[in-house]
Structure formats: C-alpha cells, structure tokens
Amino acid sequence: MDKAIRLLLQNNGQGFLEEYYKKIDEIYNYRIPLKDIASKGKVKSSLADYKKACQTVTKAGSKKSRQAWMELALQENLNVNLGETIYYINTGKIKSEADVKKIVHFMAPNKITGVLEDMTKEYQKENKAYRAEQKKRGEKQFTINEYVEKFHPEAIEQEEIQLKCQLLPRDIIESDHDVFCSDGIEYNVPKYVEQFNKRITPLLVCFSKTIRDRILITNPDDRPYFTEEEAKLVSGEPNSPGDQDTYEQLMTMEDKEIKFWMEHPQWEIPFLNDCGMNWNDIKTDYIRRMEEERQRGIDLIRAKFEQIVESLTSDDMKSLNDGTVPSSISKIANFDAESGNFISIDFPDVVLGNLYDIATLRDELLI
Known part of the structure; x- marks a missing residue:
C-alpha cells in the first residue's frame, strides 16, 4: 500500500496500476510471505477466563462471539501469556468463510427412546412462525434462544466450533527468510483478494470514471490493459456528488477553527489573505451566531x-419549603440557598427563577 500511494503522489497512474496487478498475481498464486498476510490476535485473558467469558449472554440473548486466535490456542493446547500475539491465516475456500464459526445445536430427548436428537431445524421453523404472530400483535419477537x-x-x-484458519508457527514469524505456502498450509485466496x-x-x-469501474479484478487472467492516456490521474470526479466539497465549503472556516484562532490571537492564521478571507468579518459573524445559539438555548431552558x-405537586412544594429540591428541577438547575435563586447548569450566569417566584406561581395556578 505504501508503494501504491507513493506512485499516486508522484502522479504515476500507470505505475500504480502495474503495481496493483502485480500484487493481485502474487496473492492469487500464493507468492505472498505467510507472515505478511497473516492476521494477528492479542491475548487479553487467560484461556480459562476466555472459556468462561464465552458463556456470557449478551443483551441480544446470544452468547459472546468466539475469537479465532484463542480458539486456535485451545485447539493447539498452547501455553499463552497475556499480551502475546498469535498469528494465523484463513484457510477457507470462499471469501465469505469466516475464521471461526459457532453453530448452536438444540438437543432434546426423543419421547420414546429418550436418546438426544438434534431439534435445531424444527425449533427454528417453529420460532419463525411464532415471530410472525408476535409481529402481528406488536410484541417483541423472540430470538431462537428465548x-x-x-x-x-x-x-x-x-455448541459446535468450526475453524477455517490455521496457526502460524513461531519459527515462520521469526524467520529471517520469507516462508510461502506449501501443501500443508494454504491461505484463502478469494478472501485475501477481496480484502x-x-x-x-x-x-x-x-x-477517470471511464476506467474506474474496470480496474479491480479477482483473477490475474482477467487483467485489463489501459493506455498511458487512460491511466492519467484526474481530479474533480468524485464517485458521487456528495463525496467532494465545493469551493465555497473549502473556503469556509468551521466553527471549531474560528474558536481556536480566537483563543490564540498571538498566532498568525496561515493562507488567510491568500484565500481572500476577512478575519474581522468571520469573527463578527461567529460571535453573532454563537450569541443567537446561546439565546435559543437559554429560551429552551427557561421554557x-x-x-x-x-x-409541581403539593408534595413537591412541601419538599421545597423543607429545603429539598425536586429531581426534575435539580437536573437543569442548581439552587442557591442564600439568594433563593435557581441557576441554570448549562448557563451558570443565567437565573431561571426564585423560590419566592415559584411559590407565587403555584398559588396563581391553584386559584
């Protein structure tokens, strides 16, 4: 990736494409060193704690997901230490095959023989029909576990754990020489090509959009060829209109930028004059907008x-008289016992009301 980006920065579109197709050929034909293509997993708990955590039920009603590297450690009976990194590769045959897959089987005793039978498919069918009924009634739909x-x-x-991955021995990772796939270990080509x-x-x-959709391939035999002219790099051709800022958007300072420069008046704002920006106008507009926003916030809090x-209920008023502020008020205001004022939490310089005013208002409402 570093080399590919460097070629783009050098305005070398043809070189980028050549490098891309070369890498696809290497992945496809198992010419990528195993340690370069390997996934990494860090050991964050002991194997015993990991097995215990796997039995924890999530809010969705299912048990926690399995981690491929920890499952490999269990399978290989490794003596792992906290912080250790485990290297492995996906060995599936299609791109959709995950490193680890958990399959849950629901076993129930046969009513006649008493022998345990796998009832998973039957229960799933029943649950599907039951969920349809729940949906009609507007009820929360059951998971299969529920x-x-x-x-x-x-x-x-x-639980049945299926692993479509293989542990890379430490000697491969630490070797000074590149180790490639062999008959005993091959990575999942479609998956790594997609990645x-x-x-x-x-x-x-x-x-250019004229070739953009024809560049990517999954098989070296399908490689297209482009002329130097076709491979020229372009600008101003986003994938969709919303992906690229307009000139006005680029030339408009964000509020966080304006705030930053206002807090550091001793620093010179780069490219300000070059871009035709008037700092005094920008600052004045920002102050006005912030004051309007503040006033809207104050009005909402007052309302x-x-x-x-x-x-407020009679019990609330009694609590106020005893010096206890109802939680509905304390969430938005602090009470100053000395002045009797309720001061906004969000706007500490704003008084929302007074204890006397509240008592008067309640009396008026009760009349």
Whole structure:
C-alpha cells in the first residue's frame, strides 16, 4: 500500500496500476510471505477466563462471539501469556468463510427412546412462525434462544466450533527468510483478494470514471490493459456528488477553527489573505451566531423550567419549603440557598427563577 500511494503522489497512474496487478498475481498464486498476510490476535485473558467469558449472554440473548486466535490456542493446547500475539491465516475456500464459526445445536430427548436428537431445524421453523404472530400483535419477537427456553425447557444447547484458519508457527514469524505456502498450509485466496481490493477501492477515485469501474479484478487472467492516456490521474470526479466539497465549503472556516484562532490571537492564521478571507468579518459573524445559539438555548431552558414548575405537586412544594429540591428541577438547575435563586447548569450566569417566584406561581395556578 505504501508503494501504491507513493506512485499516486508522484502522479504515476500507470505505475500504480502495474503495481496493483502485480500484487493481485502474487496473492492469487500464493507468492505472498505467510507472515505478511497473516492476521494477528492479542491475548487479553487467560484461556480459562476466555472459556468462561464465552458463556456470557449478551443483551441480544446470544452468547459472546468466539475469537479465532484463542480458539486456535485451545485447539493447539498452547501455553499463552497475556499480551502475546498469535498469528494465523484463513484457510477457507470462499471469501465469505469466516475464521471461526459457532453453530448452536438444540438437543432434546426423543419421547420414546429418550436418546438426544438434534431439534435445531424444527425449533427454528417453529420460532419463525411464532415471530410472525408476535409481529402481528406488536410484541417483541423472540430470538431462537428465548423461544427454546420458553417452549422447550428440556432442550440442551450444544455448541459446535468450526475453524477455517490455521496457526502460524513461531519459527515462520521469526524467520529471517520469507516462508510461502506449501501443501500443508494454504491461505484463502478469494478472501485475501477481496480484502486487498477493499483497501485499494478508495484510491481509485484518482482515475477517470471511464476506467474506474474496470480496474479491480479477482483473477490475474482477467487483467485489463489501459493506455498511458487512460491511466492519467484526474481530479474533480468524485464517485458521487456528495463525496467532494465545493469551493465555497473549502473556503469556509468551521466553527471549531474560528474558536481556536480566537483563543490564540498571538498566532498568525496561515493562507488567510491568500484565500481572500476577512478575519474581522468571520469573527463578527461567529460571535453573532454563537450569541443567537446561546439565546435559543437559554429560551429552551427557561421554557422547560416553567413547564416543570407548573407541574409541581403539593408534595413537591412541601419538599421545597423543607429545603429539598425536586429531581426534575435539580437536573437543569442548581439552587442557591442564600439568594433563593435557581441557576441554570448549562448557563451558570443565567437565573431561571426564585423560590419566592415559584411559590407565587403555584398559588396563581391553584386559584
């Protein structure tokens, strides 16, 4: 990737394409060193704690996901230490195959023989019909786990862990020489090609739309060829109109930028005059907008405070007289016992009301 980006910065579109197709050929034909293509997983808990955590149920009602490198450590009976990095590669055959897959089986005893049978498909079918009924009634729809727990409490949950990955021995990672795939270990070509293409895709915006959609390939045999003219880099051709700022957007300072420069008046703002910007006008407009925004915020807080006061109960008023501020008020205002004022939390210089005013207002409402 570093070399590819460097070629783009050097305005070398043809060189970038050559480098891309060379890398695709290397991935496809297993000519990428294993340690360069390997995934990494850091050990953050002991194997015992990991196994315990895997039984924890999430808010969605399912158990926590498995980690490929920890499953490999368990499978290989490794003696791992906290902070250690485990290297592995995906060994599946298609790009959609994950490193680790957990399959849950619901086992229930046969009513006649008592022998455990896999009832997963039957329960899934039942749950699908039940979820449709729940949806019609506007109820929360059960997950398969919730359904089985409610209607088949006798069922036993068994987990099957399928690994489509292989541990890379430490000697391969630490070797001074590149080690490539062999008969005993081969990585998942479609998956790694797709991963590489996803990293390349954002960079293709540098190429003309006339060839942009024809650049990526998954098989070296499908490589297209482009002329120097076609491979020239372009600008101003975003994938969609919203992907590129207008000149006005580029020349408009964000509020956080204006605030920063106002807080550091001793520093010179770069390119200010070159871009035809008037700092005094920018600053004046910012101050005006911030004051308007502040006033809108104050008005909203005042309206909320008055609404709360109007809804106070007799018990709330009694608590106020005893010196206890209702939680509905304390969420937006602090009470100053000395002055009897309620001061806005968001705007500390703004008084929302007074204890006497509240008592008077409540008396008026009760009349």
